[in-house]
Amino acid sequence: MTTMPAALSTRPRAKRRTGRIDPLTLVAGGVVALFVLLALLGPLLAPHDPNAVDPLNVNAGPSGAHWLGTDDTGRDLLSRLIAGARATLAAPAAVIAVSTALGTLLALTAAWFGGWLDRFVSGALDVVFGFPGLILAVLVAAVFGAGLTAPIVALSIAYLPLITRVVRSAAIKERHLPYVAALQLLGAPTARIWLRHLLPNLLPLVLVQATIGFGYALLDVAAISFLGLGSQPPDPEWGLMVANGAPSILAGQPQQSLYAGIAILVVVVAFNLLGTGLSRRLLGESA
């Protein structure tokens, strides 16, 4: 899970490629956009009420009324998948927002001041990195109870080192470029150097890290919901749907778990491909 290292290098502002975006990145971007749209509008687009049970129509196969069939209580699977996009994407979005904002701030602070502060931040992050995200999430869930709070809190902490390490080493290089010293000599306030110069130059790297991190975070949140410690029934969150459908598999009805699993897989792969594509384009590198 979170232990999968994001294979990324850290050179910003290298030669940028211009011209056409490669088709794979374009497709990945389209898929991501589609899922974000579903997350925003999901409940409006769902053809049926995602929580309406139909005891007479349990585990039905695909039909005109139910394109993907129904689950073990007769709820429309397509509607549940569409309505569940919001819960599935919102939690990792929160994780990435918190860890990226906090991580970038930490990285800039460590790079700017250097010395013992930098060593302390790096050491602290190494310690955090030694604590697997999934286990942290289970611990937090035991304290706060099952729900999305636990995975969001735990994963925001667990993802902090992944973002900070990469941004920090880029920020150190940036900070030692001559133009920063020139700005300091001209008497530019530190805040302005950070906001107007360092941050904009690091932004492409931060964006790439956040995009790739989003895929992993989504996977982790879904896994925690699958374990029963995240989203709670009757929420149509996809990880929870995979778990809900598991008993039906033994009865030869895999559709609920299978479709929810495929949805997770597609969105994770799309975020990953978009991230590597952005990295190639914005950072001029094959990540």
Add this chain to the structure above:
Amino acid sequence: MSLRFLSVRLGMLVLTVLVSSLAIYGAMFLTPGDPATLLVGGSRNPDPAVLAQIRSDYHLDDPFLAGYWHWLSNFLQGDFGQSLVYRDSVTGLIGDRAGDTVALVAYAAVLVLAGGMLIGTVAALRGGRTEALATTLTAGAMAVPTFVMAVLLIWLFAVRLPWFPVYGSGEGFTDTLAHLTLPAVALALSWIGYVAQVTRTAVRGELRSEHVETARSRGVPERVVIRRHVLHNASGAMFAVSGVGIAGLIATAAVAEQAFGTGGLGALMIEAASKQDMAVVQAVSLIFVIVFVVINTGVDLISAAVDPRIAAQKGAIR
């Protein structure tokens, strides 16, 4: 390997375990209510007399650090406290289930080592279509999350083709092997993909290197070149990535155990967390963190002992 590198890594190991244990112990004080309610299993209405007993047993009324020290020293002596939900000592609960987790992780580790290195090496040596196919398949394996792979395997190899049993962890060696095959495969697959990709890159890199060219041009037989010059030089990277993979297996074993209903420490931790049985969650999560950190540190130290350049590099980066 310099003494400095060794002491820094060991110091880091101790520090990580200490800070983690502090976080694990301290987490229960973040609860909005009385931390003692977490130790009886949070959701029910506890008896005030029982709560008072727990407060004194766990030294909850003492200063925070005194309570922490008491808990940690008990933990280090193998006394993990009592689970009031399971009505058993936590040590007993863990002892009953540790074997299942060790068996599962060991099985998966064998698959990761054998499968990952073999696929990666063959792909790099054969090249061409074999390499392209292996790259695609391993990238695919890395993308499928363990819990999705689990339901997929159950459907394919327990329902459609009834080859493997799915629940429980089995009795005796062959039965255990049969019960643990699907969970171990589900757990191992994404790491097999990861190890295979790193192995392939390492072997590819060596194949293109100058010393291999030189050995070939001097007429050293290809078998010897591959064994002595290519695989030998790539083995450092293969070892390091396998260590990362095995540490990763431990961190995610809980998912496979839960998905397949094989008992184990991970499944115990998740069940205890959903019942808010804090004593169990604290003990099991600290065990997992210690094993995870020890494996990672061990791999780093062995890598550095075999190849001193690694210690120099890591010292420079951190």
